[in-house]
Amino acid sequence: MWVGVEPLLQLLVLSLPILWIIDWRTTNNKIRCIQFTKLYSYYVSILLLLIAIQGIIGHYQSPLHRHAVLWGVSDSIIMSSLHFSYGPEGRLILIGLFYWIYTIGRKSKSFNFNNSIYSIPLLPIIGVGTSAQSFAPVTDMIVSSHAPDPTVYPFVFSLIIGLLLGEVMFRSIPLIIEKKVTIKESRFVTILWTILVFLVSYEDSISSLLPFSTVFTLIFFSSIMMISDIIGGFSETFPESRGETWPSLAFTFLLIFTALLLVYFFAIERSLLGIGVILISATLGSQLPNLGFDNRNRSAHRWCIFGVGIASLLLITFVTLDDISIKIMTMTILIAPMSWNIVDRYLVGSN
Numbered sequence: 001m002w003v004g005v006e007p008l009l010q011l012l013v014l015s016l017p018i019l020w021i022i023d024w025r026t027t028n029n030k031i032r033c034i035q036f037t038k039l040y041s042y043y044v045s046i047l048l049l050l051i052a053i054q055g056i057i058g059h060y061q062s063p064l065h066r067h068a069v070l071w072g073v074s075d076s077i078i079m080s081s082l083h084f085s086y087g088p089e090g091r092l093i094l095i096g097l098f099y100w101i102y103t104i105g106r107k108s109k110s111f112n113f114n115n116s117i118y119s120i121p122l123l124p125i126i127g128v129g130t131s132a133q134s135f136a137p138v139t140d141m142i143v144s145s146h147a148p149d150p151t152v153y154p155f156v157f158s159l160i161i162g163l164l165l166g167e168v169m170f171r172s173i174p175l176i177i178e179k180k181v182t183i184k185e186s187r188f189v190t191i192l193w194t195i196l197v198f199l200v201s202y203e204d205s206i207s208s209l210l211p212f213s214t215v216f217t218l219i220f221f222s223s224i225m226m227i228s229d230i231i232g233g234f235s236e237t238f239p240e241s242r243g244e245t246w247p248s249l250a251f252t253f254l255l256i257f258t259a260l261l262l263v264y265f266f267a268i269e270r271s272l273l274g275i276g277v278i279l280i281s282a283t284l285g286s287q288l289p290n291l292g293f294d295n296r297n298r299s300a301h302r303w304c305i306f307g308v309g310i311a312s313l314l315l316i317t318f319v320t321l322d323d324i325s326i327k328i329m330t331m332t333i334l335i336a337p338m339s340w341n342i343v344d345r346y347l348v349g350s351n
Contacts, residue, residue, distance in 0.1 A: 005135035020116040072147035082150035088212030098162025181233030225309040232337040247347035248340040281311035
């Protein structure tokens with residue numbers, strides 16, 4: 001029975017923020033929290049499975065949505081599944097499904113499971129990735145003769161990325177809130193994020209299509225942000241992070257300002273609004289530790305970089321950052337934490 005993919009997608013995207021609020025409100029009550037966690041997991045799982053099933057049915061026997069018209073239909077459920085996984089929107093839905101299934105499987109492990117944190121990646125994967133109206137119902141449309149012959153590789157590709165994303169999320173969340181990060185704690189996580197960066201950077205005939213390219217750019221930049229924060233956490237273990245660290249914070253703002261100048265002069269599409277949003281977000285981020293919830297030595301530094309990253313992710317979502325700008329901002333948030341110890345060692349030591 002075809003009920004449509006897009007209504008289910010809209011239901012999932014709109015209900016996630018509401019579920020986050022409920023999850024946050026029930027954290028103080030352990031019994032209610034455990035009950036809600038189970039309902040949360042089942043709700044998201046069932047909805048993702050229904051979305052995938054409806055998408056596959058649309059490729060079965062007769063085209064039921066534009067995605068099926070573009071990527072082909074079949075009289076076999078197995079081939080219909082491959083048609084579904086071959087298209088950009090289908091790949092993204094499968095990544096979200098495999099990610100959440102892996103998340104549920106990890107729930108029984110020896111660490112705290114928080115739905116409101118680990119379901120955040122579903123928003124860009126499902127929300128941004130399926131906003132191209134490709135699952136809209138079609139009438140009197142013949143399947144394109146240029147529909148490619150599907151292979152199993154896109155399905156395997158989605159499976160690997162979904163599982164890897166789930167693993168790095170579980171390993172990274174505890175590191176973000178730690179005051180200091182050791183090499184032993186961060187080594188494997190950094191390797192996993194680096195592998196994910198290379199996987200989403202791989203280009204084929206599908207990866208350049210919207211909205212697939214936008215979502216993978218979001219995953220790429222988010223991975224770089226996580227690597228940068230891990231490097232920043234590792235810098236807390238050095239003696240240079242104690243005492244006055246304002247020279248490295250000033251140098252961080254200098255790097256950001258220089259990067260924004262490069263974006264202005266070399267970007268294909270200049271956006272003063274985007275540059276302003278990044279600069280304001282970096283400034284506000286650096287002031288968040290003054291509220292008292294983060295007392296790490298270089299909390300202002302790391303929240304400044306976090307502000308740059310969040311602003312850049314928003315701009316990428318609305319396709320206002322081109323490839324040149326993304327590369328410039330990527331290099332900036334990677335170089336900044338690597339420079340903190342060097343700058344403080346030189347300037348503070350000389351003073």
